[in-house]
Amino acid sequence: MKKIFLGALALMFLSVVSCKQAADKAEEAADKAEEVVEKAEEKVEEVAEKVESAVEGVPSFSDPAVQEYVNAYEEYMAEYTKIVESKDMTAFAGLSTKGQELAQKAQDISGKLSGEDAQKWTDYMTASSKKMQELAAKMTQQ
Structure with a gap:
């Protein structure tokens, strides 16, 4: 037990x-x-x-034409960045036409902006210009 x-x-x-x-x-x-x-x-x-x-860094605008431009410009910037990183001078030269077209559209659009959109546009273009300068400096340093 x-x-x-x-x-x-x-x-x-x-x-x-x-x-x-x-x-x-x-x-x-x-x-x-x-x-x-x-x-x-x-x-x-x-x-x-x-x-x-x-x-x-990418504001939204009330005017659809302005927003369309900004979207196209962002695509251009992405392509520009990619070309700078790849060091492809041939592709870089081909991008100049697109840049000129965007510059012309920017002039047309900037005259139509008013109020808050004008301030957003100025801030956006200033920041974008700075990015372009940095990328251009990278390209010339190579």
């Missing part, structure tokens, strides 16, 4: 220890999952901040 009682007692002891270990492992897994979620949230915030800062 003693053996049965001691066996049952040992079995209960092992069950308690086993449950305690399982609870500890579950708690450990929950802590790790929480860390992963926190890191993922931080990464999402970083990406959101980068997207926001990229978009901040």
